[in-house]
Amino acid sequence: xxxxxxxxxxxxxxxxxxxxxxGTEGFYHYRQHDAAELARSxxxxxxxxxxxxxxxPPDVSAIDAGPLRALPPEAAAVVDAASARLDDPMAVxxxxxxxxxxxxxxxxxxxRTTAQRRDDALRLAAIVPxxxxxxxxxxxxxxxxxxxxxxxxxxxxxRMTTGAGPDQAAARAVEQYLVATLDHGFNASxxxxxxVASTGADMAGSLVAAVGALSGxxxxxxxxxxxxxxxxIGSPARAGPWTRSRLEDGHKIMGFGxxxxxxxxxxxVVLRAAAESLGGDxxxxxxxxxxxxxxxxxxxxxxxxxxxxxxxxxxVVLELAGLPRDMFTPTFAVSRTIGWSAHVLExxxxxxxxxxxxxxxxxxxxxx
Numbered sequence: 001x002x003x004x005x006x007x008x009x010x011x012x013x014x015x016x017x018x019x020x021x022x023g024t025e026g027f028y029h030y031r032q033h034d035a036a037e038l039a040r041s042x043x044x045x046x047x048x049x050x051x052x053x054x055x056x057p058p059d060v061s062a063i064d065a066g067p068l069r070a071l072p073p074e075a076a077a078v079v080d081a082a083s084a085r086l087d088d089p090m091a092v093x094x095x096x097x098x099x100x101x102x103x104x105x106x107x108x109x110x111x112r113t114t115a116q117r118r119d120d121a122l123r124l125a126a127i128v129p130x131x132x133x134x135x136x137x138x139x140x141x142x143x144x145x146x147x148x149x150x151x152x153x154x155x156x157x158x159r160m161t162t163g164a165g166p167d168q169a170a171a172r173a174v175e176q177y178l179v180a181t182l183d184h185g186f187n188a189s190x191x192x193x194x195x196v197a198s199t200g201a202d203m204a205g206s207l208v209a210a211v212g213a214l215s216g217x218x219x220x221x222x223x224x225x226x227x228x229x230x231x232x233i234g235s236p237a238r239a240g241p242w243t244r245s246r247l248e249d250g251h252k253i254m255g256f257g258x259x260x261x262x263x264x265x266x267x268x269v270v271l272r273a274a275a276e277s278l279g280g281d282x283x284x285x286x287x288x289x290x291x292x293x294x295x296x297x298x299x300x301x302x303x304x305x306x307x308x309x310x311x312x313x314x315x316v317v318l319e320l321a322g323l324p325r326d327m328f329t330p331t332f333a334v335s336r337t338i339g340w341s342a343h344v345l346e347x348x349x350x351x352x353x354x355x356x357x358x359x360x361x362x363x364x365x366x367x368x
Contacts, residue, residue, distance in 0.1 A: 003359055009259075013186070013354065014194065018051060018342055021185040026263030030183060036266040039180040040273075044153050044335075047179050051342040052121060066149030068126035069156065071134070075099040076144075079131055083138035089330045090215040094208045096131035097124055101204025109348040110200030117348055120203035121341035128337045129153065132330045133160035154178055157334055162322050170321040173274040174331070177317050180267040181310065181332060183339035185260070189213035193340040197347040198354040210340045214333060224328040226255030227315030230286055239292035247300050253293060255312030264307050271313035278320050286316050 004011050019035065021028040028035045030050055038047050042056070049063045050056050071079065078099040082092045106112075106120045134144040137160075145160045154175040158166040166174075183190070193210035197203075213219060233242050243253060258265055275283050290308055297306040318328050347354075 001357060001359065004356070013191070013356075014347070014350070016186075016343070016346060017054075018339075018346060019183050019185070021260050023258070023260035024262050026261060026266055028184060028266060035183075036180065036270050039176045039267070039270045042179065044175050044178050044182075044338075047182060048125075048153075048338050051183065051339065052118065052345070063122060065122065065126040065153050066147070066151065066156070068123050069130050069147035069149065069153075071096070071100065071127060071130055072103050075103050075127075076134070079134050080138060080144075083135045087139060088215075089132050089135050089327065090211055090333070092135040093128065093131050093330065093333060094211050096127065096135075097204045097208050097211070100124060100127055101202055106202055106204060108200050108202050109197060109206070109344070112348075114349070117203065117345055121345055124203055124207055125337045125341045126153075129157035129160060129334050132327070132334065133157060136161055136324070136327060136330075137163070153334075157331075158321060158323070161327060164322075166321065169278055173271075173278055173317045174321045174323075176274045177271055177314055177331075178335035180270050181314070181335045183336075183342070184267075188216075188219050189336065190340060190343050194343050194347040195354045197344040198350070198352060200348075200353075203341065203344060206344045207337060207340055210336075211333060214329070214336065222254050222309075222311035223315040223318060223332070224325040226311045227319055227325055227328070229254050230282075230289055230315070233289055236285060236288035236292055239289045240296050243293050243296040244300075247296070253297065255315065256293060256297060256308055257306045258309045261307060261309065262305055265309045267310035268308050268313050271310065271317050272308075275313055275316045275320065278317075280320065282316060282320060286313070 017031060019028065019030040030038060030047060031054065033050065033056070038050075045062050045065065046057055048065070049060060052063065053060050075096065079092060079096045082095045086092055101124065104123070106123070109117055112120065130147050137144050142163070145163060147156055147160060151159065152175075155166055155171045158171055158174060189210040192213040193206045196209040197206040217225075233239050246253060275286070290312065294306070294308065315328065318331060319325070323331060
């Protein structure tokens with residue numbers, strides 16, 4: 001038996017054409033395209049098309065998610081009932097995905113044609129912003145806002161959540177965030193989606209499993225925590241002492257360091273530029289606080305290069321767009337569900353169940 005390294009670090013468990021992360025180079029790509037450049041220059045719908053259909057518009061027809069965002073009445077009632085009882089948007093998202101999958105009888109991937117699987121992937125990824133926005137407004141005591149199929153995906157999500165037509169510059173900054181975070185190698189949630197898909201389970205079950213993995217604070221919860229940190233520090237003059245105190249107490253500094261990147265996180269570079277395009281006191285303060293934190297981290301660990309990761313500037317962008325902080329991780333799910341669905345489709349085509357072994361390290365069993 002071959003023993004995998006802790007956390008499966010560095011172990012390739014599948015082949016993929018969807019992209020890869022080159023951490024030492026500070027580079028990642030979707031298929032054959034620089035992902036950071038796609039975030040700068042392309043729409044979410046363009047990149048969604050790339051990951052699902054293998055090419056960018058105009059070489060193929062762009063995906064139009066507008067007609068797919070509406071919830072069937074029965075599923076909307078399930079989301080409303082869950083929203084009345086549950087505060088956690090990620091829990092309600094899991095319920096909403098299962099409700100739509102069951103209501104529309106989107107059966108096991110094993111029994112679906114390639115075209116049907118693609119239809120499942122588009123439909124279920126498209127409803128994510130509708131479910132999340134509906135839950136948010138119900139929890140605020142407000143009526144939900146129905147999707148507008150004429151609007152782009154990002155703008156409609158912001159409109160359904162905040163109740164206002166978003167500023168175009170802010171909407172574009174959020175769209176850059178969604179493109180930049182759509183996929184990122186075989187992270188925990190993506191791997192989870194593929195394990196479930198490998199059993200032949202349905203698209204909804206595969207995506208729900210991934211949402212469960214994303215709900216863990218070590219995976220998808222950092223943008224809101226990073227923004228809370230910026231708020232707590234307040235003045236850049238307090239950043240140095242605050243950081244030293246946290247490090248001495250053994251705490252992580254949210255928004256800094258990454259398991260893969262040793263060079264600058266390219267997603268963070270894109271999002272800092274997006275935040276700076278919006279401008280304002282928050283951006284200036286966040287930049288000065290970042291500089292102080294990096295200085296202290298360099299003193300604390302002189303042999304390691306600790307870089308700002310995507311979550312730090314993601315938090316700033318989402319804050320400037322008017323999203324409440326409890327919607328930061330759900331907003332990440334709006335993007336990442338698209339990436340998961342592409343991986344589920346790829347895994348379903350592979351037709352091989354993922355079934356690793358475990359090494360038993362307990363007491364020797366008694367034998368008769």
